[in-house]
Amino acid sequence: MEKIKVLLADDHQIMLDGLKAIFAKDKSIEVVGTASNGLEVLEFLKNQSIDVLLLDLQMPVMDGLETTMHVKKSYPEVKVIMLTTNDEGSIITSLFKVGATGYLLKNASKESLIQGIKDAFEGKKVLSSHLTEKMIESLHEKPKPREGEIPKITKREIEVVKLIAQEYTTQEIADALFVSTNTVATHKRNLFVKMDVKNSVGMIKKAVDWGLI
Known part of the structure; x- marks a missing residue:
């Protein structure tokens, strides 16, 4: 069976090392590279194909949202999973709107991370269980700013x-x-x-x- 090729992106080396150690224990997953920001991700993809991109939301140079937009435009077959500490419903909704396949929190279990990679590879949406309600609330209860709160946008x-x-x-x-x-x-x-x-x-x-x- 061909392994699922995964690229990891996070600006903290300790996080990358931990993720590599987790995925090394599963024979169906192969970490083919790491990156510390979105530009490094795009440079990597010019030379090597991957199945799943697991990346942080907040990164220097190019953040997770912008990286996702560029990756999905140039490499639509790549499944993108956000791995972050941010659980705001509106951000989750925004990521899915631009093509992300999954959104997991960094406190997810090792088993959830491994299963998330496999589910994304199979084309399934991946979302930490308790985030579903937050995303639904974001979709149906968009807060309306008070009068005068929104600056003039041309x-x-x-x-x-x-x-x-x-x-x-x-x-x-x-x-x-x-x-x-x-x-x-x-x-x-x-x-x-x-x-x-x-x-x-x-x-x-x-x-x-x-x-x-």
């Missing part, structure tokens, strides 16, 4: 957010909107300030909460 900025959520790269956004990549970068910086977020995970989360996408 029509062009909303277009940028929507394209980011649709897995467009900075260059592709520039091409779609007939502007330069510098202009796109400026829009993104302005959005980070207006939405009071530090990365695309926060941007997409607030955009979903505010009903922008």
